[in-house]
Amino acid sequence: MDKIRFEKGWxxxxxxxxxxxxxxxxxLKDIAPDLGKYVVEFAFGDIYNREGLDLKQRQLVTITAxxxxxxxxxxLKVHLQAGLNVGLTKNEVVEAIMHCAPYAGFPRVLxxxxxxxxxxxxx
Amino acid sequence: MDKIRFEKGWxxxxxxxxxxxxxxxxxLKDIAPDLGKYVVEFAFGDIYNREGLDLKQRQLVTITAxxxxxxxxxxLKVHLQAGLNVGLTKNEVVEAIMHCAPYAGFPRVLxxxxxxxxxxxxx
Amino acid sequence: MDKIRFEKGWxxxxxxxxxxxxxxxxxLKDIAPDLGKYVVEFAFGDIYNREGLDLKQRQLVTITAxxxxxxxxxxLKVHLQAGLNVGLTKNEVVEAIMHCAPYAGFPRVLxxxxxxxxxxxxx
Amino acid sequence: MDKIRFEKGWxxxxxxxxxxxxxxxxxLKDIAPDLGKYVVEFAFGDIYNREGLDLKQRQLVTITAxxxxxxxxxxLKVHLQAGLNVGLTKNEVVEAIMHCAPYAGFPRVLxxxxxxxxxxxxx
Amino acid sequence: MDKIRFEKGWxxxxxxxxxxxxxxxxxLKDIAPDLGKYVVEFAFGDIYNREGLDLKQRQLVTITAxxxxxxxxxxLKVHLQAGLNVGLTKNEVVEAIMHCAPYAGFPRVLxxxxxxxxxxxxx
Amino acid sequence: MDKIRFEKGWxxxxxxxxxxxxxxxxxLKDIAPDLGKYVVEFAFGDIYNREGLDLKQRQLVTITAxxxxxxxxxxLKVHLQAGLNVGLTKNEVVEAIMHCAPYAGFPRVLxxxxxxxxxxxxx
Numbered sequence: 001m002d003k004i005r006f007e008k009g010w011x012x013x014x015x016x017x018x019x020x021x022x023x024x025x026x027x028l029k030d031i032a033p034d035l036g037k038y039v040v041e042f043a044f045g046d047i048y049n050r051e052g053l054d055l056k057q058r059q060l061v062t063i064t065a066x067x068x069x070x071x072x073x074x075x076l077k078v079h080l081q082a083g084l085n086v087g088l089t090k091n092e093v094v095e096a097i098m099h100c101a102p103y104a105g106f107p108r109v110l111x112x113x114x115x116x117x118x119x120x121x122x123x
Numbered sequence: 124m125d126k127i128r129f130e131k132g133w134x135x136x137x138x139x140x141x142x143x144x145x146x147x148x149x150x151l152k153d154i155a156p157d158l159g160k161y162v163v164e165f166a167f168g169d170i171y172n173r174e175g176l177d178l179k180q181r182q183l184v185t186i187t188a189x190x191x192x193x194x195x196x197x198x199l200k201v202h203l204q205a206g207l208n209v210g211l212t213k214n215e216v217v218e219a220i221m222h223c224a225p226y227a228g229f230p231r232v233l234x235x236x237x238x239x240x241x242x243x244x245x246x
Numbered sequence: 247m248d249k250i251r252f253e254k255g256w257x258x259x260x261x262x263x264x265x266x267x268x269x270x271x272x273x274l275k276d277i278a279p280d281l282g283k284y285v286v287e288f289a290f291g292d293i294y295n296r297e298g299l300d301l302k303q304r305q306l307v308t309i310t311a312x313x314x315x316x317x318x319x320x321x322l323k324v325h326l327q328a329g330l331n332v333g334l335t336k337n338e339v340v341e342a343i344m345h346c347a348p349y350a351g352f353p354r355v356l357x358x359x360x361x362x363x364x365x366x367x368x369x
Numbered sequence: 370m371d372k373i374r375f376e377k378g379w380x381x382x383x384x385x386x387x388x389x390x391x392x393x394x395x396x397l398k399d400i401a402p403d404l405g406k407y408v409v410e411f412a413f414g415d416i417y418n419r420e421g422l423d424l425k426q427r428q429l430v431t432i433t434a435x436x437x438x439x440x441x442x443x444x445l446k447v448h449l450q451a452g453l454n455v456g457l458t459k460n461e462v463v464e465a466i467m468h469c470a471p472y473a474g475f476p477r478v479l480x481x482x483x484x485x486x487x488x489x490x491x492x
Numbered sequence: 493m494d495k496i497r498f499e500k501g502w503x504x505x506x507x508x509x510x511x512x513x514x515x516x517x518x519x520l521k522d523i524a525p526d527l528g529k530y531v532v533e534f535a536f537g538d539i540y541n542r543e544g545l546d547l548k549q550r551q552l553v554t555i556t557a558x559x560x561x562x563x564x565x566x567x568l569k570v571h572l573q574a575g576l577n578v579g580l581t582k583n584e585v586v587e588a589i590m591h592c593a594p595y596a597g598f599p600r601v602l603x604x605x606x607x608x609x610x611x612x613x614x615x
Numbered sequence: 616m617d618k619i620r621f622e623k624g625w626x627x628x629x630x631x632x633x634x635x636x637x638x639x640x641x642x643l644k645d646i647a648p649d650l651g652k653y654v655v656e657f658a659f660g661d662i663y664n665r666e667g668l669d670l671k672q673r674q675l676v677t678i679t680a681x682x683x684x685x686x687x688x689x690x691l692k693v694h695l696q697a698g699l700n701v702g703l704t705k706n707e708v709v710e711a712i713m714h715c716a717p718y719a720g721f722p723r724v725l726x727x728x729x730x731x732x733x734x735x736x737x738x
Contacts (some may be wrong), residue, residue: 053222063648064191102170150486189476221284227719231315301710303711349690350680351438351595351597429556472561
């Protein structure tokens with residue numbers, strides 16, 4: 001059953017994060033493989049697979065969370081691309097990040113915008 | 124023109140936060156009235172008035188930001204009610220908060236959920 | 247199998263947090279029951295059940311994490327009691343919190359110490 | 370010599386925080402007395418006693434740090450009073466807190482302003 | 493009038509941050525030009541233009557806020573230079589950062605000091 | 616006496632952090648030498664020298680604090696090596712970092728694990 005949970009998580013990870021997500025899991029293999037397993041099972045198998053919000057809404061929440069936390073540029077890169085993957089426009093992503101300014105301040109927002117600039121360029 | 128900006132902000136504040144927003148601005152009058160003015164003008168006149176995201180999307184972003192920051196229970200109360208005001212269902216709000224668990228951890232999520240429990244009860 | 251995972255998690259939750267943990271899960275039942283399920287399954291079934299660190303070491307890590315995050319007084323209360331449950335002495339708990347001062351500053355440490363004072367009194 | 374360091378710290382604590390500072394140290398006596406000793410010796414004996422900034426400048430820095438950290442209302446209360454003790458005006462304290470809005474966002478600033486409102490009222 | 497607000501903000505930005513500030517606004521032009529506009533209008537037109545604190549005091553508050561937030565090295569670089577621009581001495585800036593140690597811990601302070609070391613070298 | 620305190624701190628710093636700790640103190644000499652002195656005296660002379668927790672327990676607490684704070688990669692590198700120096704196994708360090716996932720979320724944990732991967736490779 002946990003195999004089913006992992007597989008459900010993996011196929012959601014592929015749908016949302018694609019190649020960027022796979023690279024994170026792969027890079028954990030030699031140091032903390034179970035951490036990769038938990039990311040797949042819990043974040044994607046349990047949470048992303050839930051009903052109640054569609055993937056575009058979930059991606060807005062993830063991008064906001066990573067912007068506000070700060071210091072999550074590697075994860076933000078994966079999830080900015082994921083935003084586009086699930087159908088958010090670049091403009092919607094930029095708007096969501098800018099919307100954080102009154103709540104988390106300009107520095108966190110500027111860092112996320114410059115990360116988006118980097119990702120949207122290479123797309 | 125700044126009067127126009129304040130008025131645009133005020134009518135957006137009323138639309139989004141309603142009475143809860145007014146109470147915050149009122150309670151600033153004797154200590155830092157200009158702070159209330161900036162909340163109205165910048166957060167609501169400038170940011171909430173932008174196109175590119177609808178009010179339900181903006182409210183998802185605000186609730187996520189406040190959940191992740193932590194220690195923002197008073198602001199979260201206003202914006203949980205605001206989520207319902209702009210048309211999010213209670214279930215969507217709860218899902219958005221739960222979606223933060225893999226990114227910000229259970230404690231921030233539990234605090235926000237118990238705040239939601241309090242607000243949704245009195246509604 | 248997920249049932250096994252939940253049961254493993256539940257019995258670990260009872261061993262570590264006891265009654266305080268049960269109260270958290272119970273209080274989620276009417277607002278976000280699946281969040282309680284994830285706390286049991288992921289935090290206790292997956293993580294606390296792992297080998298590699300004993301429960302006293304895990305409790306040191308949890309108490310430190312909650313001290314440093316700040317604003318987690320409700321969770322800290324449960325886990326300070328849990329520290330005693332798994333065999334840490336009150337002195338070890340106080341030392342662990344004080345050890346955070348050079349890393350997270352005095353305010354976070356003072357807040358955690360005063361929470362400990364409250365818990366250790368009622369024990 | 371450490372006695373000298375403690376005494377230097379204590380007299381600086383009295384000058385800056387006064388009664389509010391003494392209450393913090395006293396309340397640590399039965400749970401973590403050495404933590405109180407370190408607050409006196411390090412924060413007040415070492416840092417507050419340094420040259421290079423006067424006490425009004427140091428108090429601006431402390432109030433800003435506590436505002437931005439969030440969740441430090443008990444410490445903020447002591448240091449808002451301390452701001453007045455060392456000669457800052459209420460208006461300067463309010464301006465310093467408001468100045469944090471573009472950097473740390475409105476919620477942290479609102480929480481600090483409402484704490485100031487409470488302290489300035491009882492003075 | 494908003495034009496006046498922008499112009500007031502721009503001339504304050506030039507006075508405080510100079511070239512470093514202009515570079516930030518320029519680099520936003522192709523991804524989120526309105527974010528640059530809000531930084532100029534709100535942070536500099538509204539906040540930095542206020543009376544009640546002089547520019548040296550405001551710069552102490554900004555540097556403290558960025559030190560405590562953490563992960564704001566790009567913004568800290570601009571504002572460390574700005575500290576010197578408005579008349580703070582290098583020693584006052586270093587003292588302000590060090591003063592944060594008892595409140596935010598050594599790691600945040602060390603990161604800010606090493607950023608200052610980099611900026612003060614190139615000046 | 617303070618000389619004794621510094622010497623006690625220095626010999627503890629050498630025991631715990633070794634060469635990595637010395638490099639931090641050395642790199643402060645031309646910008647903020649007293650900050651290095653305080654790290655030695657307070658963090659190592661006062662705190663690390665205390666009884667009540669052994670060095671392996673203290674290192675678990677330090678690594679957890681730095682993981683949860685985020686943005687402390689330089690300090691984490693020194694203290695991951697220090698973990699091995701005082702007798703923690705690589706597996707215990709990885710377990711402690713992974714244990715933070717339910718409390719601080721995956722991004723902070725992933726950043727710390729990738730820092731550990733870098734340090735454990737060069738060892």
